[in-house]
Amino acid sequence: MVKVGVVGYGVIGQRLADGVALQEDMELVGVADVSPTLAVRALKEKGMPYDLYIAVPENKELFDKAGIPVSGTLEDLVQKVDVILDATSAGVGARNKELYKKYNKKAIFQGGEKNDVADVFFHGYANYEKGLGKQFLKLTSCNTTGLIRAVDCLDREVGIEKVAITIIRRVADPGDYHRGLTNALQVDKAPNHQAVDLMTIMPHVDATGILVHTPVTHGHIITVVATPKREIGKEEVLKYFNQHPRIRVVRLADGFLGNASLFRYARDLGNPRGDMYEIAVFEETIVNSGKDIMFAINIPQEAVVIPENMDAIRAAMEMQTDRLEAVALTNKYLGMGKWMEK
Ligand SMILES: NC(=O)c1ccc[n+]([C@@H]2O[C@H](COP(=O)([O-])OP(=O)(O)OC[C@H]3O[C@@H](n4cnc5c(N)ncnc54)[C@H](O)[C@@H]3O)[C@@H](O)[C@H]2O)c1
Structure with a gap:
């Protein structure tokens, strides 16, 4: 039985561990990672089918806190195995290599590492023989692995002289956040700073x-749920919003279905860059909940603060001492509230 350790229990590492566990002539000694990632937490919730080793011993407390049993350090794991599958984040494998060298163990690195991390750049079908007996191998990336499978298949049958390829590459894996939000929502801890800031001002x-x-x-x-000091209905709320030159009431029924409708409308108006200084309230979202009133507003983030910045100049420079006089001037010069003119 060849003893195998998987280092880096992420997208690839989890799958490598499962793959090794299925090989009847291999034994998965354990997996290693740096912190209680979601994959590690899931491993625990599944009853620890694989022993876990920690790559950064100082992080032990984090694992203890999460109730995740640890079987030792990465260094312990390396000593127990014949070969390591390193599936750490790109570039980390090259650093881990020193440890594998220290114990004279073989290691296989993934596509994110530089080619010079290994003695041979390896593909199971296309150059298997080149990997024989080598200490350090590096796998091709996902695209290259699949591409080579296909080209090698034909090459072996008929011979291939030339290939030209176009790669339409997925931008991130499901659940990834490090490449920005791709098909994902991200939740912040409460209270959000906007609520805290509101309390500072009000x-x-x-x-x-x-x-x-x-x-x-x-x-x-x-979306806002407001508790008024006296009972107030939709009509009254609408009346106040309708009187405000920086709040535009729009209707779903008119085609203002959401943020994108407003952006398009601003462009149709010929507003520079599609800017809107005003927020919009969606009329059909105004609703009572007991004594509370609820509604949804759209915030055009690029332009919405411009009027208040003008107001700030007025205040700082004491151009007007009266609030309404100041904001009215800002509004006038910015051309706000035109939609109110009948
Ligand atoms: N995601 C893919 O579709 C894909 C496909 C083919 C190849 N690869 C390659 O596989 C490798 C891993 O990619 P991934 O997508 O699985 O990344 P990933 O971020 O999902 O997983 C990497 C894991 O390594 C851990 N890690 C980081 N530093 C470590 C250290 N010092 N010791 C131990 N663990 C450490 C991280 O906590 C993480 O769990 C990269 O070289 C990548 O280029 C990825």
Whole structure:
């Protein structure tokens, strides 16, 4: 039985571990990672089918806190195995190599490492013989692995002289956050800073909230549940919003279905860059919940703060001492509230 260790229990490492466990002539001694990642937590929840070793011993406390049993350090694992499958984040394998060398163990690195990490750049079908007996092998990347399978298949049958390829590459794996938000939402801890900031400016209002990042660029949407000091209905709320030159009430029924409709409308208006200084309230979202009132607003993030910046100049420079006079001037010069003109 060849004893194998998997270092880096991420997207590839988890699958490598499962793969080794299925080989009847190999024994998976364990897997190693640096911290209680979600994959490591899932390993624990599955009942620790594989022993876990930690690559950064100082992080032991994090594993203890998460109740994840640890069988030793990466160095312990390396000593127990014949060969390591290193599936750590690109570039880390080259550093780990020193440890594998120290104990004279063989290691196989993944596509993210530089080619010079290994003695041979390896593909099971195309150059198996080149890997024979070598200490360090490096696998091809996912695309290259598949590509070579196909080209090698034909090459062995008929001979191939030339290939030209186009790669349409997926940008991230499911669940990845490190390449930005791709098909993913990201939740922040509560209270969100907007609620805290609101209380700084309006200390008489108790505010809290949750923020979820979403991979879109044309504006934020905020839902607000407000508890008024006296009962207030939709009509009254609408009346106040309708009177405000920096708040535009729009209707779903008119085609304002969300942030993108407003962005397009701003472009149709000929606004530079599709900017909108005003927020929009979606009329059909205004609803009572008991004595609370709830509604959704659109925030055009690129331009919405411009008017308040103009106001700040007015205040700082004491251009106007009266608030309404100041904001009215800002609004006038920015051409705000045109939609209110009948
Ligand atoms: N994701 C893919 O589709 C894919 C396909 C083929 C090849 N690869 C290659 O596989 C390798 C791993 O990629 P991945 O997508 O699995 O990455 P990943 O980020 O999902 O996993 C890497 C894991 O290594 C751990 N790690 C980081 N430093 C470590 C250290 N010093 N010791 C132990 N563990 C450590 C991380 O915590 C993480 O769990 C890279 O070389 C990558 O280029 C990835």
